[in-house]
Amino acid sequence: MKIEKNTVVSLRYKLTDAQNNVIEEPDSPMVYLHGGYEGTFPKIEALLDGQNIGFETTVQLEPTEAFGEYNPELLKIEPRTRFPEPLEVGMQFEGVPEEDGEEDVDLLAAEDEDDEESLIYTVTDVADNQVVLDGNHPLAGMALRFWVQVQDVRAASDEEIANRHPAGAESFTFGMPNEEDGDESDADDFISIASGTGRSNPRTLH
Numbered sequence: 001m002k003i004e005k006n007t008v009v010s011l012r013y014k015l016t017d018a019q020n021n022v023i024e025e026p027d028s029p030m031v032y033l034h035g036g037y038e039g040t041f042p043k044i045e046a047l048l049d050g051q052n053i054g055f056e057t058t059v060q061l062e063p064t065e066a067f068g069e070y071n072p073e074l075l076k077i078e079p080r081t082r083f084p085e086p087l088e089v090g091m092q093f094e095g096v097p098e099e100d101g102e103e104d105v106d107l108l109a110a111e112d113e114d115d116e117e118s119l120i121y122t123v124t125d126v127a128d129n130q131v132v133l134d135g136n137h138p139l140a141g142m143a144l145r146f147w148v149q150v151q152d153v154r155a156a157s158d159e160e161i162a163n164r165h166p167a168g169a170e171s172f173t174f175g176m177p178n179e180e181d182g183d184e185s186d187a188d189d190f191i192s193i194a195s196g197t198g199r200s201n202p203r204t205l206h
Contacts, residue, residue: 001052001053001153001154001155002050002051002052002153003034003048003049003050003051003052003150003153004034004035004049004050005034005035005036006033006034006035006155006156006161007033007034007035007153007154007155007156008031008032008033008034008153008154008155008156008160008166009031009032009033009034009048009150009152009153010029010030010031010150010151010152010153011029011030011031011032011048011148011149011150011151012029012030012148012149012151013025013026013030013146013147013148013149014146014147015144015145015146016144016145016147017142017143017144017145018060018142018143018144018145020145023139023144029151029152031166032165032166033156033160033161033164033165033166034048034049037164037165038164039165039166041061041065041066042065043059043061043065044059044061044146044148047059048148048150051150052150052153053150053151053152053153054149054150055149055150056147056148056149056150057147057148058145058146058147058148059145059146059148060143060144060145060146061143061144061145061146062143063140063141063142063143066139066142066143066144067136067137067139067140067141067142067144068136068137068140068141069140069141070136070140070141071135071136071140074119074134074135074136075132075133075134075135076121076132076133076134076135077130077131077132077133078130078131078133079129079130079131080126080127080128080129080130080131081129082131083131087123087126087131088123088126089123089124089125089126090122090123091122091123092120092121092122092123093120093121094118094119094120094121119135120135120137121133121134121135122134122138
């Protein structure tokens with residue numbers, strides 16, 4: 001079966017930087033819904049369109065084709081009292097702390113629900129009284145190379161098409177979860193992301 005609109009594609013992939021240093025090479029496949037559903041980068045999807053199982057290729061994405069240029073305006077400095085403990089460099093969370101919240105808060109407030117996308121902030125420095133946050137994707141500003149190999153192709157179900165993603169596949173951005181439904185508390189989201197338990201398989205790449 002060829003890759004075409006409304007097919008579910010499973011890919012093996014390896015991600016490197018422009019100097020071929022490996023960034024990610026997972027054991028499990030990336031799975032996405034093909035056909036403009038934002039399940040992967042447009043340049044990769046265009047290369048895969050019409051291909052069969054076994055097809056493989058390497059493609060380089062410039063920053064504007066991947067995670068964008070680095071934006072220094074996405075750096076924030078916040079009082080440490082707005083964050084839960086323990087707090088360490090490398091922890092990630094969705095949204096920003098509430099400005100009017102009490103000190104030593106346990107919850108992190110998500111962005112306005114009407115926003116199209118909430119930023120994932122990474123803690124880049126922790127001082128006695130302040131925390132430095134970076135809302136850029138860790139790979140922003142980088143040219144990236146992808147090796148991809150088509151492992152499986154199948155027709156998508158009506159439900160998958162309606163949901164705009166494969167059944168059982170959560171959306172990941174190289175270990176950084178995108179928005180999930182709002183049933184869980186922000187604290188649960190923080191714990192999940194910071195501890196790395198937000199990962200699951202199969203993976204989607206975008």
